[in-house]
Amino acid sequence: MPATAATARQASVTALRFGRAASMGALAALILFAGVWGSWGTAQHVMLTKGRERGTVKVTRCDGGTCSGPFTPQSEGAKARTRVEIEKSVAVRKGETYDVVLKPGTGDALRCGPAGILYAWLPLGGALLLASVVVAGGMRLMRVAWVLGLTGAGLLTAAFAAVR
Template sequence: MPSAVSSTQGAVAVLRFGRRAAMGSIAVLILVAGFWGSWGTAQYVMLTKGRERGTVEVSRCGARTCSGPFTPLSAGAAARGSVVIEKSVAVKRGQTYAVVVKPGTDDVVRSGPAGVLYSWLPLGGALLLASVVVAGGLRLTRVAWVLAGSGMALLTAAFVAL
């Protein structure tokens, strides 16, 4: 017949496993969401072979987007009277930026080192958020510090590059 002590230890072990599984799943979900959010833009910036590359001189800005003429730099790229770039603190009217055109649209994203770092900002935020879950829920402080350090390094590099 099982004793009360062994049943309590078994229950504690099951609860501990459940907590670790839940927190591990949440941390992985946060990181996957950060990667997915970044990849939507990063794929155009990092995989530029065969894409239209050029520059845009920002001439007009609205509430969410800016626009201006596109000057091609790559073979096969066509000049366009106006393309749209997402408005951010790094995009200013009158400035010229290196960009890549999203296929089939008149939307562009920044290219070069600044564009790569900017496109991975959602992953940097996800790394920071996941570090809190890993530290608090999984009690893995060293892993949490590595995640937080990686997220801060990515966010700081993007801030400096822009």
């Protein structure tokens, strides 16, 4: 085989490796961006509570995908309400009282505190796990993949432990 053919083959293999790494890196970044985007809609209300209505809700009724109960204010400027809604999930049980923050302009309540923050970031935890597989398989960066995977698993585990 002439030297130019071997050089051309080596160049094409290098280009394919770079293309694979670049496309998988873009896919992993897109997955992580989607995880942050999915989490931020709830996390912004839970983490940045200054100026928002904070208080407690005692869950008295659950039907469908929501639970409801009376809201007792704990922050300045918050008003008592006879009924606010909180999403029904493994983190909400009838008869329990939860610290919540209300979404501005609505009667929707979100859990606040450490449990609420971890629960809000669950989509990012799943995205970290998925991105770790893409980074390991597509980019061959095993250490980075382990860090992403363990971070995602830690976030999911911490959220599960906090909402119980």
